[in-house]
Amino acid sequence: xxxxxxxxxxxxxxxxxxxxxAICVNRRYSDKPSCGGRGSIKIADALExxxxxxxxxxxVDRIICFGMCTQGxxxxxxxxxxxxxxxxxxxxPKLLDQLAEADKTVPD
Numbered sequence: 001x002x003x004x005x006x007x008x009x010x011x012x013x014x015x016x017x018x019x020x021x022a023i024c025v026n027r028r029y030s031d032k033p034s035c036g037g038r039g040s041i042k043i044a045d046a047l048e049x050x051x052x053x054x055x056x057x058x059x060v061d062r063i064i065c066f067g068m069c070t071q072g073x074x075x076x077x078x079x080x081x082x083x084x085x086x087x088x089x090x091x092x093p094k095l096l097d098q099l100a101e102a103d104k105t106v107p108d
Contacts, residue, residue: 021051021058021060023047023074025041036073039088039089043087051096056100073086081102
């Protein structure tokens with residue numbers, strides 16, 4: 001088998017999985033802070049719309065709690081990505097730009 005055939009075969013075997021942006025949407029119905037109580041649900045909605053519009057290979061996963069309630073809304077590109085803390089709805093366009101850059105790192 002030639003080197004070119006091996007490259008084609010290996011490329012065919014690659015399974016490109018989408019990256020996941022995990023967003024805490026936990027809401028506490030008390031006087032304690034929570035990501036959901038600080039707008040993370042609207043942020044998640046906006047991110048899902050923006051990711052779809054830009055056709056990014058990133059999935060939004062709404063989770064319950066990173067354990068950073070006092071620093072929320074919190075989110076993380078998983079696996080092994082940095083945390084984004086104290087996010088606001090107006091931060092979404094900039095975050096989408098960063099996600100678009102991260103999406104480019106997926107091999108062809």
